[in-house]
Structures are given as structure tokens and as C-alpha cells.
Amino acid sequence: MCSGRVDLAFVLRAFSNGVDGVFIGGCRLNECNYGTHGNYDALNMVLLCKRIMEHVGLNPERLRIEFMSSAEGILFADVMREFGNTVKELGPLGQGEGIDHNKLRSRLAEITKLVPYIKMMKNEKLASRLKTPEEYDTLFTKDEIDRLFSEVISYYIDPEKCQACMICAKRCPVEAIISAKNQIHVIDQEKCIKCGTCFEACPPRFGAVTKISGHPVPPPIPEEKRTIARKNAER
Ligand code: SF4
Ligand code: SF4
Secondary structure, three states, rough: HHHHHHOOOHHHHHOOOOOOOEEEEEEOOOOOOOOOOHHHHHHHHHHHHHHHHHHHHOHHHHEEEEEOOOOOHHHHHHHHHHHHHHHHHHHHOOOOOOOOOOHHHHHHHHHHOOHHHHHHHOOHHOOOOOOOOHHHHOOHHHHHHHHHOOOOEEEEEEEOOOOOOOOHHOOOOOOOOOOOOOOOOOOOOOOOOOOOOOHHOOOOOOEEEEEEOOOOOOOOOOOHEEOOOOHHHHH
């Protein structure tokens, strides 16, 4: 119903599936029927996605958003013809850019995994409504997006500090924390969406969850070393 419903993940999924170009059609800006102005959300998402495409090495012209009313059939036809020609000129996805097919797929898969993190980090800008096209030109910059990916935050549970209270595991929205009674907890980095909930939830007196950026996450403590010997349990 609304272009605002088009999620960043949908667009990345289309490119992951080898689609050569993605077009999003929205209602005219400031003419929202519902008063929710989701087309601004779509515009912001597209501008962010274009920067992400540049980061991945894809030509951002492969993604286009236009705003028009359902009565503007001729305009729609013109825009689609023009966009179709642009995509044809760019050639098949990745080939036109000289990126190896497998490399492109793995880059897109990595980025797609980070979508919740990207949306959380850029939440404010994604919800903004600017006034001029110039402001939109600089809403997201290439440097900013390159930095976003070079400084990705990971979360790690320090086995020396974890008291197996299980609070973090109960709060994790994607069940990414390997949890059991009296067992040091471990974050499954493959499942983790980097929401930071465990960091906030771990009681300060334990402070077992740490943020890591710029260097790799230490390997998980081996399973056979995860049991915590409680004094009460020993008696
Ligand atoms: S950062 Fe979020 S997703 Fe990752 S382990 Fe912690 S709570 Fe779960
Ligand atoms: S909340 Fe902290 S102390 Fe409790 S299980 Fe999680 S990491 Fe360990």
C-alpha cells in the first residue's frame, strides 16, 4: 500500500537474487493519502541503499525511486522506459561493475545480515524529513557509510565475568545467546543482529557483555569449560 513499506532488506534481497535494477514508485511527496508520509521513509531508505551499493561496488543507478500519482500514466511509462534503458546500458548485475559473481553474492549477504544494525545506527536520519534536494544529496555520505561498516560493533560475553543469570538470553530478540543454567553464556555471532539489548540487560555488577569494534571477536569458550561451579552446589 505504501512505498514506506519497502524495507532496505527487500532491495538487498532483490540484488542478492541477481535482479539488475530495482524501481520503487511512491505517491507524490507531501500528497500522502494517509498523512503518514511513508514516501519520505522510502526516499531516505533509497538514499542510504545507494550509498551501501557504492560501498559494495554496485552502480547506484540500478536503484531508482520516483514519486507520481496514479493518474500520471504517461509519466510512469516514460520513467520506466528510461529506467529500463539505463539498466540495459549498465548490463547484468556485477558484470557491468566488473565484480565476480560469488564475491558480489557474499558481499551482499554480509550487508544483508547487518540490516537491523544499519537501521538502528541510522534510525534518526531514516526518519528525517528534509526540505531541499540539496539537503537530501548529503543526507548520507560515502565516507559515513564506509565508516559504518569499518566500525561495526560486535557484542561478546566475557567468560570471566558471566554469572549465568540468563537475563541476556531471555531478552535477546533472536535467540542468539547460547544459554543454560549454570553455564557461561555465549553469543552466536552468526545469529546476532547487534541490537545491543544484552549489553543493556547484563546487570552492572556483572558487566559481562562488552562491545567490540575494530578487532575480531575472541573465539567462544569451549563447551566443556562453560560450567560455573557454585559454592552452594558444591556443599
Ligand atoms: S546484541 Fe542483540 S542480537 Fe546480539 S546477542 Fe545481544 S541481544 Fe542478542
Ligand atoms: S546477563 Fe550478563 S551475567 Fe547474566 S548471563 Fe548474560 S552475560 Fe552472563
